[in-house]
Amino acid sequence: MLGNLADIDLRMLRVFCAIVEAGGFTAAQARLNTSLSRLSVVVRDLEERLGYSVCRRGSSGFQLTDQGQELFEATQLLFADIERFRQHANRLAPNAREHLQIGSVDSLISLPCAPLPLALKHLRQRLPQVRPNLHLMRPDELEQAVLDERLHLAIGAFHHQLSGLNYQPLFDEEQNLYCAKGHPLFACHDAQLSLEHICAADYVGRGYMAENQRPHDLHFNQAINAYSMEAIATLIFSTAYLGYLPSHYAANWVAQGQLRALLPERLAYRSSFHCITRQGQEPRTALATLLDCLELAGQQLGNRQQRLSEGQGR
Structure with a gap:
């Protein structure tokens, strides 16, 4: 006992x-x-x-x-x-500042519609005394940390919804299957590529995703696992593996001719990102304000993207 x-x-x-x-x-x-x-x-x-x-x-x-x-x-x-x-x-400490523990997955900084940076700017303007602490984790770690109340709020692409958590939709992120220059499939024309060729190549999977969450239900030759976008990109650049990366994250390497998306019209998919908080957690002004700031930032970024699209259309 x-x-x-x-x-x-x-x-x-x-x-x-x-x-x-x-x-x-x-x-x-x-x-x-x-x-x-x-x-x-x-x-x-x-x-x-x-x-x-x-x-x-x-x-x-x-x-x-x-x-x-x-x-x-x-x-x-x-x-x-x-x-x-x-x-x-x-809070009893002299000159105590309220801290917010915020979690996110990695490699979102290059995504134009990701609202967290703008939301943190708004939070700073509204509540300058609040100090946000930002933690980068895997999606499964984020969910557990919010459940354990080690994090007040987290942002990620979650492949299931756990009881005890609130899931608020934020944005979508496109994912493509990539290989690096030097990989046998890099120089193949799309007409020469088949799913059989692609699935036979060694593949780096996301170790935190269950087998039944494979993109398009494809049976890849999963040779190795990784647990962050940086780790997946590193293994892809070894030229030994294929792997999925966010399109915005890979865009500069694609433009430089270092990465290539394989059959994007067929193999791309979109991940839905959510903001999660713990059900029943004690109400806090700072957390409620950050949630409002996330919503406002999402609207502003959406309007900005719409204006850019309309301008390009002309």
Whole structure:
């Protein structure tokens, strides 16, 4: 049974909650970037510390015990209380400044319709005393951090919607399949390319995406995983792999003749980006203001893009 709570207990409880949120050990692997054996050891150690079983795993799949379900619910309340205590304690400091913990995926800075930079400008004008801290993470890490109240708000392309989170649509991002100069497919004309050729080439996948989330349900020869756009681009530039990148992120390299999109009319797809916040979190002026600023920035950028399109049309 638990005596005094130690840091190691909190770490084990966070891993346990992440497994539950993911729906099992296998799905939690990518989210936590660790091995099945390591997850099993953590849960076993937690069960030994508690003195009871928290879950069943086997051929029938992952299932919480009655005690495990109650523990999960109690742990969610514990982490929420810890975050509220931290915020309250910080506000007691002399000349305390309110901090906003904001998360985002990487490589959005070159996307014209991404509203966060403009939203932060508006936030600074409205609430100059607020200090935003920006964290770059994978989409699955962002969701978990918002659930754990380590982040107040996050922006990303999320391939499922978790209970306990609000998802507010923001914008879309085009993705294309690329190879680098020097790859065998780079010099092939589109008429010579087939899906069989493309799927036979070694492919770098996004390690945080499940197998059933493949673009266009294509069965790529997935040789390796990466966990950020920079990492995927690096592996593509090795000329050993194909991989998907945001079109805006790859545009300069395409213009320089270093990257090529493969069958873009057929293989491109669009990712929907959302802003996520935790359901039921304590209302805060700074967070509400940032949400308003994101909406305003999105409208302004949309109007700007429309004016540019109309100008080009003339």
